[in-house]
Amino acid sequence: MKLASLKGGRDGQLILVSRDLKSAVHVGQLVPNLQTALDDWSHYEPQLQALYQQLNTGELSGAFAFDPRACSSPLPRAYQWADGSAYVNHVELVRRARGAEVPESFYQDPLMYQGGSDSFIGPCDDIPLGSEAWGIDFEGEVAVITDDVPMGTTAQQAGQHIKLLMLVNDVSLRGLIPSELQKGFGFFVSKPSSVFSPVAVTPDELEDAWQDYKVHLPLKVDFNNEPFGRADAGKDMTFDFAELVSHAAKTRPLGAGAIVGSGTVSNKQPVNAESAIHNGGIGYSCIAEVRMIETIYSGKPSTPFMRYGDRVRIEMRNARNESIFGAIDQQVVSYCE
Amino acid sequence: MKLASLKGGRDGQLILVSRDLKSAVHVGQLVPNLQTALDDWSHYEPQLQALYQQLNTGELSGAFAFDPRACSSPLPRAYQWADGSAYVNHVELVRRARGAEVPESFYQDPLMYQGGSDSFIGPCDDIPLGSEAWGIDFEGEVAVITDDVPMGTTAQQAGQHIKLLMLVNDVSLRGLIPSELQKGFGFFVSKPSSVFSPVAVTPDELEDAWQDYKVHLPLKVDFNNEPFGRADAGKDMTFDFAELVSHAAKTRPLGAGAIVGSGTVSNKQPVNAESAIHNGGIGYSCIAEVRMIETIYSGKPSTPFMRYGDRVRIEMRNARNESIFGAIDQQVVSYCE
Numbered sequence: 260m261k262l263a264s265l266k267g268g269r270d271g272q273l274i275l276v277s278r279d280l281k282s283a284v285h286v287g288q289l290v291p292n293l294q295t296a297l298d299d300w301s302h303y304e305p306q307l308q309a310l311y312q313q314l315n316t317g318e319l320s321g322a323f324a325f326d327p328r329a330c331s332s333p334l335p336r337a338y339q340w341a342d343g344s345a346y347v348n349h350v351e352l353v354r355r356a357r358g359a360e361v362p363e364s365f366y367q368d369p370l371m372y373q374g375g376s377d378s379f380i381g382p383c384d385d386i387p388l389g390s391e392a393w394g395i396d397f398e399g400e401v402a403v404i405t406d407d408v409p410m411g412t413t414a415q416q417a418g419q420h421i422k423l424l425m426l427v428n429d430v431s432l433r434g435l436i437p438s439e440l441q442k443g444f445g446f447f448v449s450k451p452s453s454v455f456s457p458v459a460v461t462p463d464e465l466e467d468a469w470q471d472y473k474v475h476l477p478l479k480v481d482f483n484n485e486p487f488g489r490a491d492a493g494k495d496m497t498f499d500f501a502e503l504v505s506h507a508a509k510t511r512p513l514g515a516g517a518i519v520g521s522g523t524v525s526n527k528q529p530v531n532a533e534s535a536i537h538n539g540g541i542g543y544s545c546i547a548e549v550r551m552i553e554t555i556y557s558g559k560p561s562t563p564f565m566r567y568g569d570r571v572r573i574e575m576r577n578a579r580n581e582s583i584f585g586a587i588d589q590q591v592v593s594y595c596e
Numbered sequence: 597m598k599l600a601s602l603k604g605g606r607d608g609q610l611i612l613v614s615r616d617l618k619s620a621v622h623v624g625q626l627v628p629n630l631q632t633a634l635d636d637w638s639h640y641e642p643q644l645q646a647l648y649q650q651l652n653t654g655e656l657s658g659a660f661a662f663d664p665r666a667c668s669s670p671l672p673r674a675y676q677w678a679d680g681s682a683y684v685n686h687v688e689l690v691r692r693a694r695g696a697e698v699p700e701s702f703y704q705d706p707l708m709y710q711g712g713s714d715s716f717i718g719p720c721d722d723i724p725l726g727s728e729a730w731g732i733d734f735e736g737e738v739a740v741i742t743d744d745v746p747m748g749t750t751a752q753q754a755g756q757h758i759k760l761l762m763l764v765n766d767v768s769l770r771g772l773i774p775s776e777l778q779k780g781f782g783f784f785v786s787k788p789s790s791v792f793s794p795v796a797v798t799p800d801e802l803e804d805a806w807q808d809y810k811v812h813l814p815l816k817v818d819f820n821n822e823p824f825g826r827a828d829a830g831k832d833m834t835f836d837f838a839e840l841v842s843h844a845a846k847t848r849p850l851g852a853g854a855i856v857g858s859g860t861v862s863n864k865q866p867v868n869a870e871s872a873i874h875n876g877g878i879g880y881s882c883i884a885e886v887r888m889i890e891t892i893y894s895g896k897p898s899t900p901f902m903r904y905g906d907r908v909r910i911e912m913r914n915a916r917n918e919s920i921f922g923a924i925d926q927q928v929v930s931y932c933e
Contacts, residue, residue: 269635269851298606336675336851338714344781365779372781373710377675377851389748389847410931411726432847442702444681444709445782451847510726510769510788514606514673514714594747 260304260311260461262293262423263330263585266381270294271331275307276458277314280585283325284314293333293459297516300406300422308461327457327585332379333425334404338514340374340453341507342400342429344522345498346490349548352530356551369498369506372446374429374453376518382457382587386430387594393449394434395565395591399480399544399573400427401492402520403500404459408513417508418472418501424465426456426478426573426584427520433547433564455518456573457585464583472499474575476583478524480544481572488542490526492575523548531556565591597641597648597798599630599760600922601668603718607631608668612644613795614651617922620662621651630670630796634853637743637759645798664794664922669716670762671741675851677711677790678844679737679766681859682835683827686885689867693888706835706843709783711766711790713855719794719924723767724931730786731771732902732928736817736881736910737764738829739857740837741796745850754845755809755838761802763793763815763910763921764857770884770901792855793910794922801920809836811912813920815861817881818909825879827863829912860885868893904930 261278264271270292274283289306290296296303313319344350347365354361380386388395404423412420435449468475475493479486498506503519513519524544530552534540543549550560565571567590574586598615601608607629611620626643627633633640650656681687684702691698717723725732741760749757772786805812812830816823835843840856850856861881867889871877880886887897902908904927911923 338673338675339712341712341784362778364775368775368779370779370781371784373712373784373787375676375678375710375848376713377854378849387747393847410724435847438701438705440780441699442705442707443777444707445784447678447708447710447782448843448847450710452849506785509785510730510772511712512715512789517714 260308261458261464262307262333263458264293264333264335265329266331269336271335275311275314276325278464280325280458280582282314282322284310284319284322286310294337294516297404297406297422300515328383330383330457331381332455333459334455334516334518335379337376337379337516337518339517340376340520341517342372342374342520342522343498343503343506344370345496345503346522346525347497348495348527349523349525352548352551352555356554366497369503370522371503371506372450374450378452380452380454382454382585383589385590385592386454387592388451389594391566392434393432396431396433396546397565397571397573398429398431398523399478399488400429400521400523401474401478402427402455402518403504405504405513405515405517405519407515408504408508408517410508410510410512412505412508414502414505417504420504421462421472421500423459423461424474425459426575426587428454428571428573428587428589429520429523430454431545431547454587454589456587460583466577468493468577472501476575476577478544479574479576480542483570486536486542488544489536490524490541490544492521492524495526496521567591567593597645598795598801599644599670600795601630601670601672602666603668606673608672612648612651613662615801617662617795617919619651619659621647621656621659623647631674631853634741634743634759637852665720667720667794668718669792670796671792671853671855672716674713674716674853674855676854677713677857678854679709679711679857679859680835680840680843681707682833682840683859683862684834685832685864686860686862689885689888689892693891703834706840707859708840708843709787711787715789717789717791719791719922720926722927722929723791724929725788726931728903729771730769733768733770733883734902734908734910735766735768735860736815736825737766737858737860738811738815739764739792739855740841742841742850742852742854742856744852745841745845745854747845747847747849749842749845751839751842754841757841758799758809758837760796760798761811762796763912763924765791765908765910765924765926766857766860767791768882768884791924791926793924797920803914805830805914809838813912813914815881816911816913817879820907823873823879825881826873827861827878827881829858829861832863833858902928904928
């Protein structure tokens, strides 16, 4: 099942989107928005699934052409957004670029930061930011949405709480990270509003690609209309989504609609220029990663961060080359107060 | 105006509470819950204020005795909870206890961490936690709730966005903080669900004590029924609430209902045993602070963290000794899955 939220009101207007992303139908007569559906998922999910089957077979009246540009993030605002860093290869590159070791514990105890969740940006909307000097970067990720997860839920139990999946652009301000981390209070101002794919999908939409609570498909990241990253989200993921959800619930429960992210998708590959797609590599899901690789093999980074007008596109396609989540497709613009 | 949320449903049932905290009245016929009221505050606030005047003069039918134990936190769940550390004296003690300096920038650039906001605990409810070895501590704080705050709002503009105030118990797990901070991703698992006072109040309820976007009253913290802290929330606050809100909105907007906290209230006083209330001092708003003072003057901490069954009570009274927010009054208990 595919769900999206048309812009309108603080929580959007829930629509069902056909499997081929071509048509959609309002379901406001059943449930007004995605948060309300998630608040009572076992009640709404079967009814939404029944409508979804009818939408796909063309039996449903009232269907209209689906336009991702009319969408907010599936949850325009949420109560919980916790983002892991499950691809430890990315962390290894961060550390190696500054000559530090990766502690052994990073392979047993997930890295996770608390994100802000009150002001997500729509999937095709501009990202307004106050300064190019902030070191603007995208991060291509996968995320899950859960129902209520009790505190202390084990990784073995956590998988059953995963109800939906999305893609993420975890916008990051690399220039502000060092001073924030020096304070010891986390990323805070260096993590502005995040962006999610037009469509959230139930795990069955991934078919065989959803295995062991990982998504075994490449994440397509294009930067300014050029292929930039094709890392496989199922490879080199040190912690699967069940483990990430369990970690997020270690010392507190998670409320229905909690979003838990994977962190930047990153695969192991040669730490040199051959890692770039145009040189036959699988590329990168964020600019920081190529800059770290450049630093390691040439002493300094050469790829600049995003400038106003730069575009990023993040999408995932199945084995039949069909888009699963629709595409995050947006540019960075100057914010004028 | 004083507002509270009776338990019931995920977002509680909004009630108005009389100025003396003795009676209350349902306002569900006007607006079902506090988040909905904050989503359109300029519309609801005058109508709620009119009902509040009638409640205080006894003109309103349907009033009932107010019981804080029947309340959830005013916002049982929220979209944004950002907590500062505005009393830099507290940070100075943290650093001094481990022999480190406070960077000069800490006096210009606020410390703030992103909190989780999907599962707040009620003001008189138990705090269930998985292990006493986690180093369980309370933190007595003040917090504000805002309406929509545009990105880039200056400190000069931010004050007008402050609509309500509350007290906070920012529950902290001191034993988990070092390993979380070592990861560089913030406090995450070391900050479990927070707790807010039974009642949220409009700034006018503070009368003259609300000056310069600070609350000039002592925060009464009792630990196991003994006075533990009486620090003045208006003193030694390096950043006022307007500055904290502005900082929180530096790189993103804040959505209506955003909660921004002060951090542990802490006043400068002699760094020795005279700081304790039973020795004539003003005490502490968290256990960590007395342990740091003990470390500085005696080489090691001697006050233990909370054990199961330990109680904390956090309240603020005005010059007439009237409770403003009601009291957070709760014990820590063992969490059984």
